[in-house]
Amino acid sequence: MRSLFYARCVKKLWDSGQVSRFLKGTTLQGSACHLKHTKVMEEEKPWALISEVGDQGYAEELTDIIKPHFQIVCLRDFLLNPLLYGHKVQALLVWNSFPAVEPSLLTSLPSLKVVANGGVGIDHLDVPYISSLGVKVTYTPGVVNEATADMAMALLLSSARRVVEAHQIAVDPKTTHIPQCFMGDEVTGATLGIIGMGRIGYKIAQRSRGFDMKVLYHNRNRRSVEDEQAVGASYCQNMDDLLKESDFVVLVVNLTPETTGLISHRELSLMKPTATLVNVSRGLVVDQDALVKALQCGKIRGAGLDVTHPEPLPRDHPLLGLSNVVITLHIGTNTYTTSRRMVKRMIENAVAVLKGQPIPDEVKPK
Numbered sequence: 001m002r003s004l005f006y007a008r009c010v011k012k013l014w015d016s017g018q019v020s021r022f023l024k025g026t027t028l029q030g031s032a033c034h035l036k037h038t039k040v041m042e043e044e045k046p047w048a049l050i051s052e053v054g055d056q057g058y059a060e061e062l063t064d065i066i067k068p069h070f071q072i073v074c075l076r077d078f079l080l081n082p083l084l085y086g087h088k089v090q091a092l093l094v095w096n097s098f099p100a101v102e103p104s105l106l107t108s109l110p111s112l113k114v115v116a117n118g119g120v121g122i123d124h125l126d127v128p129y130i131s132s133l134g135v136k137v138t139y140t141p142g143v144v145n146e147a148t149a150d151m152a153m154a155l156l157l158s159s160a161r162r163v164v165e166a167h168q169i170a171v172d173p174k175t176t177h178i179p180q181c182f183m184g185d186e187v188t189g190a191t192l193g194i195i196g197m198g199r200i201g202y203k204i205a206q207r208s209r210g211f212d213m214k215v216l217y218h219n220r221n222r223r224s225v226e227d228e229q230a231v232g233a234s235y236c237q238n239m240d241d242l243l244k245e246s247d248f249v250v251l252v253v254n255l256t257p258e259t260t261g262l263i264s265h266r267e268l269s270l271m272k273p274t275a276t277l278v279n280v281s282r283g284l285v286v287d288q289d290a291l292v293k294a295l296q297c298g299k300i301r302g303a304g305l306d307v308t309h310p311e312p313l314p315r316d317h318p319l320l321g322l323s324n325v326v327i328t329l330h331i332g333t334n335t336y337t338t339s340r341r342m343v344k345r346m347i348e349n350a351v352a353v354l355k356g357q358p359i360p361d362e363v364k365p366k
Contacts, residue, residue, distance in 0.1 A: 046354055048069045048091040049078055051098035065343045075099045077332035082108050091350040097124045114353040116346040120144050123255040127363040137363040138349035143341040148332040149203035152250050152280045155304030158326045159276045160185040180255050193246030196253035205231040218240045243270040268294040276302045280332050283309030292318045306332050
């Protein structure tokens with residue numbers, strides 16, 4: 001009887017309402033613990049300064065790659081309260097050259113340990129000065145090769161076959177017939193001259209094999225015989241020889257004092273009147289005034305430019321009014337795949353610096 005009495009008491013105590021309240025309390029306690037744990041984890045993550053999220057900065061999906069490793073603050077919010085964030089920021093993640101790494105910004109970041117740049121070009125970074133502050137500089141050279149090489153070939157083909165002009169005629173409401181005299185240039189079997197046979201230049205040479213192109217290249221250092229044979233490339237020690245013989249000249253060099261204005265009046269005058277200049281490096285590698293004149297007077301046939309100076313060009317710039325120029329938006333690396341790889345590599349570099357680990361892609365001052 002006593003056992004039955006106890007059983008009834010237990011049943012009464014643990015009716016459905018009490019069980020529900022007990023479980024609810026347990027769940028709330030668990031949720032509070034989880035939120036507290038999450039908050040602690042967030043506070044333990046280092047801070048990174050970025051340009052912004054959206055059209056002028058990182059796509060939302062790219063910030064999702066950053067957030068597991070860093071607490072992020074956008075430049076606009078940082079500038080509104082630099083005293084709040086300045087001492088927290090340990091990593092500056094530079095995307096499309098922003099935020100601009102200027103002394104005024106660096107002096108407001110006393111805890112900064114690394115400037116992690118997305119991309120291979122570092123002409124916008126004063127590496128010696130940044131390094132003198134005890135801050136490491138990194139970049140992402142390996143991940144941009146394929147997309148940039150694709151872009152070079154896209155510009156080459158678009159210019160040669162006058163794709164943009166043809167599109168404009170095709171969609172023009174005034175078009176009533178197809179002009180039979182609309183002609184482009186043959187790419188297959190043509191001579192391709194590559195100035196700057198580094199990682200990207202070599203990828204361009206590989207792609208040109210599919211068009212049976214004869215490949216010439218000029219570089220500071222000659223590549224191995226094996227590399228040359230693999231893409232059928234011939235080395236030109238003198239750049240002038242390459243300019244004289246090439247049907248298409250592609251520029252794939254870093255912007256340095258030596259390469260600024262590399263292609264100007266004299267170099268353009270050496271090219272064939274039927275030749276095309278393609279630039280996927282930096283706008284300042286080409287003297288744009290000289291290029292305008294060469295295109296206007298027929299010294300060369302056309303140009304394909306993914307880069308200009310400045311970017312974008314002023315709306316009244318003469319290059320914009322020429323029909324024999326294809327200009328894009330410095331989008332050589334702008335694919336979803338490459339952009340994700342670039343951000344991941346930026347994070348790997350930055351985290352390595354903060355943890356004192358070997359840095360995958362460090363840029364050391366010269």
